[in-house]
Amino acid sequence: MNQRLFSPLAAGLLALLACAATAPCWGVEHVTLRDDSGERKISGKLLVEAQDGGVLLLAPDTRLWAIEPEKIVARSHDDQPFVPLEREALAQQLLTELPEGFQILHTDHYVICYDTSRAYAEWSGQLYERLFNAFYKYWEDRNVELKPPEVPLVALVFQTKQSYADYARQELGAATEAIVGYYSLQSNRVMMYDLTGVEGAKFGDRAGFSARVNAILARPDAEMTVATIIHEATHQLAFNSGMQQRLADIPLWLSEGMAVYFETPDLKNSRGWTKVGAVNQQRLVTFRRYLQQRPADSLATLISSDDRFRDTKTAPVAYAEAWAFNYYLIRNHKQAYAQYLKLLADKGPLLSDGPEERLKQFTAIFGDDLERLDAAFVKYMLKVRL
Numbered sequence: 116m117n118q119r120l121f122s123p124l125a126a127g128l129l130a131l132l133a134c135a136a137t138a139p140c141w142g143v144e145h146v147t148l149r150d151d152s153g154e155r156k157i158s159g160k161l162l163v164e165a166q167d168g169g170v171l172l173l174a175p176d177t178r179l180w181a182i183e184p185e186k187i188v189a190r191s192h193d194d195q196p197f198v199p200l201e202r203e204a205l206a207q208q209l210l211t212e213l214p215e216g217f218q219i220l221h222t223d224h225y226v227i228c229y230d231t232s233r234a235y236a237e238w239s240g241q242l243y244e245r246l247f248n249a250f251y252k253y254w255e256d257r258n259v260e261l262k263p264p265e266v267p268l269v270a271l272v273f274q275t276k277q278s279y280a281d282y283a284r285q286e287l288g289a290a291t292e293a294i295v296g297y298y299s300l301q302s303n304r305v306m307m308y309d310l311t312g313v314e315g316a317k318f319g320d321r322a323g324f325s326a327r328v329n330a331i332l333a334r335p336d337a338e339m340t341v342a343t344i345i346h347e348a349t350h351q352l353a354f355n356s357g358m359q360q361r362l363a364d365i366p367l368w369l370s371e372g373m374a375v376y377f378e379t380p381d382l383k384n385s386r387g388w389t390k391v392g393a394v395n396q397q398r399l400v401t402f403r404r405y406l407q408q409r410p411a412d413s414l415a416t417l418i419s420s421d422d423r424f425r426d427t428k429t430a431p432v433a434y435a436e437a438w439a440f441n442y443y444l445i446r447n448h449k450q451a452y453a454q455y456l457k458l459l460a461d462k463g464p465l466l467s468d469g470p471e472e473r474l475k476q477f478t479a480i481f482g483d484d485l486e487r488l489d490a491a492f493v494k495y496m497l498k499v500r501l
């Protein structure tokens with residue numbers, strides 16, 4: 116359910132030696148590329164130039180373009196400053212890009228593009244805004260320096276699961292059916308569909324709508340649904356607040372564990388989500404069960420590699436352990452956690468650390484004695500109340 120999306124193109128570029136340091140940070144790069152859909156020109160900030168001539172561009176709408184060298188027809192560069200799109204221009208671009216029938220809802224920090232009821236778009240916008248404010252406040256209180264997003268954040272809300280799936284399939288492929296919402300690293304957008312429309316009902320008046328939202332939140336799968344929306348939007352915030360850079364080698368135990376840390380829904384009210392860092396019941400149960408057969412090197416494998424998250428068999432436990440570990444560190448090693456976030460924030464795109472380097476970076480900040488840290492971690496998590 117938790118989806119961290121790398122585009123296949125960018126994954127291809129990962130294999131190449133990137134030399135981010137040589138990419139000029141001023142001016143705009145213009146690349147004419149030719150692929151299956153014909154020839155087009157992409158302009159943006161040059162983030163990475165690979166040794167084979169492939170490039171990673173940041174477009175003014177914050178989409179990342181990883182362009183393989185064989186697709187590049189022409190390239191030029193000018194000295195104009197790179198300017199991200201203004202809110203109105205961004206909204207216009209979204210409307211041009213999406214099928215007929217989409218409309219725009221502006222909130223303080225988001226551009227919500229929707230083809231469902233206005234009431235549902237507003238409910239989603241309020242959910243995202245609550246998360247936005249909580250996210251910034253939470254980290255500011257913990258001395259983690261963040262910056263405002265360069266452009267308003269984009270959320271797409273589709274009217275039906277089917278129209279969402281049709282759109283998502285180009286990025287998610289066969290996994291689409293199982294995923295109720297996601298964040299795309301490439302387009303920098305979050306995607307979801309109208310959960311009130313699941314049974315084909317339509318809502319007009321506000322009273323009917325809030326009754327309906329309450330009914331949805333009371334359903335057994337609501338917890339997972341709201342959690343997913345918040346989870347994906349947390350990834351989007353991390354990548355737009357300077358906390359992490361897209362396509363940087365951010366360990367999944369940190370990025371996923373933190374997203375899970377934020378996601379815990381509050382289904383007692385129709386707002387669906389109100390606070391950060393509540394005990395995630397489901398993850399705690401999974402983690403406690405895992406403790407009965409947890410290998411001694413569990414923490415080391417979690418920290419040094421993403422493998423346990425990538426394998427569908429081990430992923431549920433890895434997410435639970437990552438949540439528990441973030442929960443423990445944020446509460447007990449506040450300063451070191453902030454310091455570690457700073458280290459990750461400085462990582463540029465498409466450069467990758469090996470397992471040893473990851474472990475070294477971790478122990479340099481949290482201390483060499485993993486065994487002791489592990490013992491304290493497990494002891495703490497056994498005391499957390501369900």
Ligand SMILES: [Zn+2]
Nearest residue numbers: 117118371374
């Ligand atoms: Zn995730």
